[in-house]
Amino acid sequence: MPELPEVEVTAENLRRAELRAPIVAVDGQLPCRVFYACSPRTLADDLIGRCIRAISRRGKYLLFDLDDGSTLLMHRGMTGSLRVRDGTAAPDRYVRLTLSFADGRSLDFSDPRLFGRVVFFRRAIDRDRYLAERLGRDALAPISATELRALFGTRRRPIKLLLIDQHLLAGIGNLYADEALWSVRIHPATPGNRVSDSQYAALATAIPAILQASLQRGGTTSAREHLAAEASLPPDQRPLQVYGRVGRPCPRCGTPIARTVLSGRGSYFCPTCQQPCWSSEGPPRTGHAEG
């Protein structure tokens, strides 16, 4: 599933494609959940004649800045993908939006499960408001232990759910949340206000490091592929240490990886390395008397 590293890799690949020619056509399926506050028809009016000036990422959103100050925003959801196609290649069957360029190429947004999103903003101020309402600070940016604790440390929700809450920290999804918690030995169900200061310090270091490492590998294209291939890799070179590895040995201690469900999300952890020990760690932080 696309999380921050995968979306960043997509942005880099699209930048390398140098899609600078004017948009000459916009096609898509009209009744489609993917389009939010816009449709292929209105998008055609807004996009035809425009050029892409910059491609960037915020959280798991891709931003296409156009030459008139407007922005096309895309979220890949669960199964969304972007592909630059030359005029002769056939589009795949789940394409929801196609932008055609004057140089004969086109950009396809494909999404079988329709969890993705396409949103258009005429003005940067409206785009920024939309993103500000949804996204906290970017998870790739360095964060101090103090800042992370201020963000999570007063909340009672399980730390795993805090990590994937985009309003708090933008970019982490189910996979990297489990990987980060395993790396610093925190049980995923630990309430945010029961995570210790030293654990927050470890987590603050681990989050950007894990995302950066995945980014440098080109992202995690398919959890299933990596699980199938892991036997041929030394443990420290495996992209996934716990995610999806239920029943397989923990790379650190050999205990079979366990799976639990938190708010409907499958959560993988090592029952030995990540013990649920928060009830014996003293009083919870209340958030009223922080210093």
Place this chain on the structure above:
DNA sequence: CCACGATCCTGCTAGC
């Protein structure tokens, strides 16, 4: 304000 479950959607897999 905070927490949490339900909902959307369809390809894939396990099980019969």
Place this chain on the structure above:
DNA sequence: TGCTAGCAGGATCGTG
């Protein structure tokens, strides 16, 4: 071999 039930989860919305 072919069918079906259930799983997968990011974001949003409604309820307590």
